[in-house]
Amino acid sequence: MSVDILVASGITKRFDGFAALTDVDFILRKGERIGLIGPNGSGKSTLVNCLTGILTPDSGSITFDGDDITATAAWVRAKHGLARTYQIPRPFRGMSVQQNIEVPLRFAVGHTSARTIGDAARVILDQVGLAGKAGLSPKALTQVELRKLELGRALAAQPKVLIADEVMAGLSDSEVDDILALLTRLNAEGISIMLIEHIMRAVMIFSQRIVVIVAGCKIADGLPDDVMQRDEVERAYLGE
Amino acid sequence: MSAQTAYEPRKSTLVPARLRSGAAIALVGTILVAATMLFGSGVSEYYYLAAYSILQFIVLGTAWNILGGYGGYVNFGTAGFFAAGCYTTIVLNKLFQLPLLVDMSAAAAIAGLMGFGTGYLTLRLRGVFFSIATLAMAIVLQTVVINWSFVGGGRGVYVVRPEISGLFASYAHLLVTLMIALATCAVLAAWAVEKSWIGIGLAAIRDNETAAETSAVPSLRLKLIAATMSGALMGMAGAPFPYYVSYVDPATAFSLAIAVNSIAMPLVGGTATWWGPVVGAILLGSVQQILTVTISSAANLFIVGVLLVVFLTAAPRGVVGVVRAWKRGRP
Amino acid sequence: MNFSWDLLVNAIITGVVLGGFYAAAAIGITIEFGMLDIVNIAHPAFMIVGAYLAYLGWNSFGFDPFVSMAVFAPFGLFFGRAFYRAYHFFFERRGDESLQGLAFFFGILFIIEIGLVLIFGVDYRSVAAPYIGPTFGIGLISVSWRMMVPFLVGLGMLAGIQLYLSRTFTGRTILAVSQDVEAVRLVGADPIRAKEIAFGIATASAIVAGILLIIIQPVEPSIGREYIGRTFAICVLGGTASVPGTLVASLILGVAETLTTTFFGPSWSPAVSFGLLLVTLAFRPAGIFGR
Secondary structure, three states, X not given: OOOEEEEEEEEEEEEXXXXXXXEEEEEEEOOXXXXXXXXOOOOHHHXXXXXXXOOOOOEEEEEEOOEEOOOXXXXXXXXXXXXXXXXXXXXXXXXXXXXXXXXXXXXXXXXXXXXXXXXXXXXXXXXXXXXXXXXXXHHHOOHHHHHHHXXXXXXXXXXXXXXXXXXXXXXXXXXXXXXXXXXXXXXXXXXXXXXXXXXXXXXXXXXXXXXXXXXXXXXXXXXXXXXXHOHHHHHHHXXX | OXXXXXXXXXXXXXXXXXXXXXXXXXXXXXXXXXXXXXHHHHOOHHHHHHHHHHHHHHHHHHHHHHHOOOOOOOOOOHHHHHHHHHHHHHHHHHHOOOOHHHHHXXXXXXXXXXXXXXXXXXXXXXXXXXXXXXXXXXXXXXXXXXXXXXXXXXXXEEOOOOOOOOOOOOHHHHHHHHHHHHHHHHHHHHHHHHHOHHHHHHHHHHHOHHHHHHOOOOHHHHHHHHHHHHHHHHHHHHOOHHHHHOEEOHHHHOOHHHHHHHHHHHHHHOOOOOHHHHHHHHHXXXXXXXXXXXXXXXXXXXXXXXXXXXXXXXXXXXXXXXXXXXXXXXX | OOOOHHHHHHHHHHHHHHHHHHHHHHHHHHHHHHHOOOOOOOHHHHHHHHHHHHHHHHHHHOOOHHHHHHHHHHHHHHHHHHHHHHHHHHOHHHOOOHHHHHHHHHHHHHHHHXXXXXXXOOOOEOOOOOOOOOEEEEOOEEEEHHHHHHHHHHHHHHHHHHHHHHHOHHHHHXXXXXXXXXXXXXXXXXXXXXXXXXXXXXXXXXXXXXXXHXXXXXXXXXXXXXXXXXHHHHHHHOOOOOHHHHHHHHHHHHHHHHHHHHHHOHHHHHXXXXXXXXXXXXXXOOOOOOO
């Protein structure tokens, strides 16, 4: 039985007259892998910010796992299992890598014992491949490692939905494959994933369904092959 | 584990180790209080007054740091909270003649409420608006006090020190003992916050508030807790002040020295952990006590301002940072 | 309260004229905080330095305030650029350490104020000029030249800055930087240099505003602190990065304060700006022309 875990309907967001998003709808089903694509500046990040509660849409509603979260604070959404990574990594610079992971373990999951938290953090560090860097400062990490830290932090929140916002940008082919493998594994464990990417190869391999946003409007939503062949989508990427 | 062990090899997670520094603080504090009470009757008034000033700054700096250093929200209006404590005592004294501890509790409640209120209005916004709001609050409060004849208005008011029991040789003796106890409580409170989930959440907020929110840190809640605690402690530091100076006017209660020192001391000492503000208060406080004798108070404050800027540019993590870097560098 | 229509009209006119001066004081904050995202709460202190420079110019050399403006504004430009370079090197480059940044500007504010106390003492200082003293009247309304001159200069300064920002290449780069630093880099322009020049302009405007201030009233070192609330209130109310917004907000604040002072007494006027700031933040943080 397919359950809709994240539903956005009629999302509109303006910034001082500029319409960043206009009447965007989409549905993420439980266990699904969808890709969200669109040219730069099309409103993808704005949409993610609305979904996660960093921004409040001017109109529309958002439902997560059956509950209306349109006006809910960001931290409550995170606590209930809506996790995200940031396009430009935002680590907690004053803490070590492990402590970065421990924050959501403490707040999203609610562990209280230092031992449990430490152990759980190490598990996650292993999962994302940062085990050897536990005690380092994020300032000592490479771009790839920072992305993995972002993913690790999102994972630590034991999410039902993970929004991966351009987590592969600028990575090499093998690094992209690494992350893809990780995301696929996570999906197999039951996490619904929304992948926002420009790397088309990754999007095509990973997604069961693709949503296309251009200039704040959704112009396509369907199977990857179908969507990529549509005229509007080609035009948006290649021009007239 | 706390941010304090960030770059050190993982120590054991046994419970006693975690509580080690807290137990040490409580122990040292208790010993100092007892020692002062039992053996302190012969000490000269001058040293007591100097000690009082430094202890007061330990409380103010520690209180400031709970929201400022731990959370990253800068309070420019420490003098306002401090003065709220002062004038709570003055008002209560005029009305009822209550014991000092009652004054302090009232001061904590009022200043804590002020912290909560200012925070509630502005902590949802960018940090700079909170800072300006605290400045505004201090200025508005000072204006109110100047126009309030019951507490002496701009002219100020004299406060008579109450009778003391046989335990203490002089009122100064009592005040210093009380301040040592308050300073110990303040530092313990800061330590407790730092090691707890509140401290970790605040550190996340300080480092990147948006990422903290999406990691399920209830940022407004934590900031309000910190703002309330910080305000309450500052008010408590101000409550005994009228008895310390015997004459209070708005210029003294809202003094610039308090405004700059409560920021400079934690920043010079180091904002990352509880002992930073203590070191900063002792260092800068002692320097000022020595300098006050030789140069004008304005020149004194000028030097504090310069030290603040110098440390911010050259040693932004303060003495704490220097010590930690040195420890890391050792083989 | 002593109400009469005369009083009301005069208060409003005076408020508008005062607002023109406030705009001169606040434009620097609009640039620094609104466009460059630098929380320079020491800006009012720079303004007071400008006032004392005018005092020195007049006291030692007999400079008319306008001469002081011509002499000291370029100094402000130069100093502002150097100051920004230092700030950028020590703080901006380090990353998001806003705690250190805010404390730094507080330290600078403090050093300047106490430094002025040490040099000049706490007495009020003023200058004299042919236009300080006389008033002119239009019907029932009476306005003094010492307020009118800053109003006109303030307007002129804002117009000049707006023209610069919208018509020159560097000016437009500054506006672009205020919206998207990365985009500026991608086009091949140097955002740091643009910010440097912007900060220089803002500092020069502070010096000029200070000279206007000492035309209006005698100054003493602690006056700067009142202007922290005023300038940030104007900046927020006007929409943070908008020059026209700054003007409108300044006029609103000028009128609000003058009405309060006229009908309730002068001791409440600092509270007006802070009150307006808090109300704006609570209900419409984007301001009137908000982004």
